[in-house]
Amino acid sequence: MVDPGTGDNTPITIDEKANPYRDCIQGLANEPITVVRLLEDARKELHPSSKLADLGGGVTVKEVVHRLVTNRPRVAIIAGSPDHPAHLLDRAHTLMAAAAIWQRGGVPFTFSVPVICDGTAQNNIGQSYSLASRNDTARAVNINFEGHSYHAAYVLAGCDKSPSAILSGLAAAEVARRHRGDQAPVWAVFAPEHVLKGGKIPDGTRKELETIAAKAREHGHRELGEDIEGNLEYILQCSSDEAFAGQLKRAKNLELIDPDTERRILNELAEHTCDSHGGICAFNGTGNSSRTMLAAFGLTPPELELLTGVPADDAVGQGMDCLFGILNKPEYSVCNLVKANFANVVRIHNATGSSSNMLLHLPCIMRHAGFDVTIDDYAEIRDNTPVPEVFAHSLTENRDTFVLAQQFMAGQHRGMESLYRVLSDLKVPMDLDAVTVSGTWRARTENLETPVDPALGDRAVIRTLPVRKMSGVEVLRGSFFDTCVVKVSGMSDDQYAGFDDHIFVVRYYENEHVCNGDFAARDLLNRLRATEGVDDALIRAVVKRNGGGEEPDLENFRGLLEKHLLSFAFIIAGQGPQAYGMPEMFSPSQNLRHHRVLEASSILMTDGRYSGVTKGACIGHTTPEAFEGGGIGYLRNGDILRVKLTDRRIDLLDRAAFLENREVVIDPTQDEGRAELHAERMKRMDHRRLDIAACNLMEHVSDASHGVVPAAVDRRATAAWR
Incomplete structure (x- = not known):
């Protein structure tokens, strides 16, 4: 079985001029033994009843040499590291995939990449390596893929940044191959790792x-x-x-x-937190947002989209049939799929309320694929074709991603196909003619008359009617920065309305640990009241502007916070990619989210980023970052910010004018009185960079709006994606 689409038993060979295994004896001498060992392990370890265990008697070095010389499909199975919970079942899946490749006439190889667990890295120096790992993994995948001249990839896609990294590395390989002109493009299918079942408090x-x-x-x-x-x-x-x-x-x-x-x-x-089988955590964070992204790009065979354990033989076989069915068809290459589906992915991302980290990873992928995409493109698609939220994901009402996967496995919805159909039925202009590894979206959804089993009722994670109109991630602009993002899907309607056209007082931090210390302090309210620049006159003016009348009760500081009349903007700067690797401010965001007084009254803002599971008014990815002279690094305690979410703006107001009931927008970088303050902070930021090993400093990278990609990748991304 070689071509499942035609039933043709003629072995597939890749149509290209170059074949290093034919034209260079060293690869032909070195690599066959790795293939034979991989398949011997599959024969030994797969269950004897498995269809994939039947490899016949032809697994020999001689046969591998023959297949390599005749340019049979060289397929890399890309897995992750077993020190990440998502990859605990990779061994069995890898051997199943290797056997399936061999049975279809191909040549299987496998390699693994390190995968940082963002949970493990949270709130410590590991987070300064986390985003850097994405770029390093993209580079490593590209090096291995190009160095061994593979044609295609079957990817066991894990958590956090690794799916985006692997896709970026494969796309970069295709861009280089197109320039060289003597090799075929790159084809791939992604099999996202299974979902981790949530734990139970004893x-x-x-x-x-x-x-x-x-x-x-x-x-x-x-x-x-x-x-x-x-x-x-x-x-x-x-x-x-x-x-x-x-x-x-x-x-x-x-x-x-x-x-x-x-x-x-x-x-x-x-x-008692993690199930022993591991998997991708059941919250709708970056891991599951990446699962959604891969499927929305059309890179995931439907049988492999939402697993709860090791996939069945048939699922792996069908996934491999998808891969072998697109070989020698350039329109199904990695770069063509991401180009065709980019706008669809933006709409799906908004409709599912997914991670704000994807606003870093989507430009990263597209720029590695050669396309000039920034978050401005994301914002344009979002503005031109707004979508409602149709994902009723909940960690408190038994609607997490593990439940979503259970419903998928039970046939109660069809995952991404259901989402495409639901949005199309709601008149969202999805491009149904975009290709996927399993045909066009139109072909995949035309027979889907019931996208979600009505019997699920309120238990359904995917809804056929909007959960609410507000969805996704918003791109904001302001007087002291170019762009930043806020996950409005993580805010309640009341919170969004309460923070719209609202005044906040700045409390400034140079790292998240000091902020965490404040949030946990027994005298937190006294600390806030003693913030430099926060005097009675300012409190009166802020409370009045926020609707609290002329004469607030200044003695009831807590009451002013609880009534949402006095609000703080906790600014954590110096966390950008070049300053400190752009760590997630997850711990302070969780502490804010689970602190009734602060959650109701305050926001967080940073030039770092947030975990995909973050909820509440958390604003990140501020550009330019403080280390690059961005205005966020010039703010100081007692500054006044005006947030207008419906206008998508955050502005710094002149204090003297504000106390006179006038709102004058200013740029702090033009205030000569702040230059010395910023210079002192720059020295501390530069010294703090010594915390990070020199080999992993993110120097010479683009800013967050361009995906924080290496300068060469950013520079070469010139093609239009439309």
Whole structure:
């Protein structure tokens, strides 16, 4: 079986001029033994009843040499590292894929790439390596793919940045091959890793947390009690663990628990978080947003889109049939698929409320593919063809991604095909003629009369009617920056409305750890009240502008925050890609999200980024970054920001004018009085860069609006994607 589309048993050979394995003896001498060993392992380890275990008697070095010389498809199975939970089942899947490639007349190879677990890297120096790992992985995939002259890839796509990295590396290979003109383009299918089943808080631990919450209430700390009780409603994931860590630190600082209790409870939570089979965490973070992206690009065979474990033989076989069915067809190459589906991906991203990190990764992929795409293109598509949110994803109502996968496996929806059909039925202009590895979207959805099983009712994650009109990620502009992003799908309608045309007072931080310290402090409100520049006159003016009347009760500082009349903008700068590797500000965002007083009143803003699971008013990816002279690095305590979300703007206002009831927009970089402040910060940022090994500093990269790609990639991305 070679061509599943025609039934032709003639072995597929790749149509190209160059064949290094024919024209250079060294590769032909070196590589066959790796193929034979891989297939011997498949024969030994696959279950004897598996169709894929039947490799016949022809797995010999002689046969591998013959296939290489005659230019049979050389397919790289790209897996991840077993120190990442998503890749714990890669061994079995890799051997299944290798056998399927051999059975179809191809030559299987395999290599793995390191994959940083963003959860493991959170709130420590690992986050300064996380985004850098994407570019390094793209480079490594490209090096291996080009160095061994593979034709195609079967990718076991994991978490965080690795899917975008692998796709970028493959696309870059195709761009170079097109220039050389003697090799075929690159073809690929992606099999996203299975979904991790969420954990369960042990009964004893739950009771102890409930007791701590009750004790907090008894001692006058109602908001902490409510925060703990709210977090108990979530499935147990590393993200909810992070929130508990912040809450327990607050409880310890308030002397409600001792350090030993804090440590013991955190250990108990950690022990029960991850299912032993691993997988991609069940929240709709960057891992599952990447799953969605790959499927929306048309790169994922439908049988492999939403797995809950090792795929079945038939699913791997059907996925491999998709790959072999597109070989020698340039229109199905990696670069052509991402070009054809880019606008569709933007619409799907918004409709599913996915990670804001994708606004870094989409330009990264497209620029590696040679297309001049920035977040301006994302914003243009979003503005021209707005989409409603149709994803009712929830970590508290049994609608997480594991449940989505269970519904998929039960035939209650068809994943990406259902999403395309739902949006088309809602008159969103999806390009149904765009090609995928399994045919056009029109062909894939025309027989889908019932996109989602009506029997699911409120249990459905994918909805046929909009959850709400507001969706996705918004691109903002302002007087002290060019662009930044906010995940409006992570904000409630009330929160969005409350933060629209609203005034915030700046509290400035040079790193997230100091911010976390404030959020956990027992005297947090006193610290905020003592913020430099926050005097009675400013509070009166801010409260009045935010609708609180002429004479606020200045003695009731907490009340002003709780009533959303006095609001703070917590600015964490010096976190951009060139300054510090663009770490995620996940810990402060979780601490803000699970702090009733702050969540209701305040926003976070950074030139770093946020985790895909972040909710609330978290604004990131600010360009230019502080280290590059961006205005965010010139802000100071007591500054006044005006946020107008419906106008997609954040502006710095002149303080003197504001106190006179006038709103004058200013650029802090033009204020000579701030130059010395910025220069001092630059020295500290430059010194802080020594925390990162020199080989992984992200120097000579584009800014966040261009995807933080290497300068050469950015420079060569000149083709129009339309």
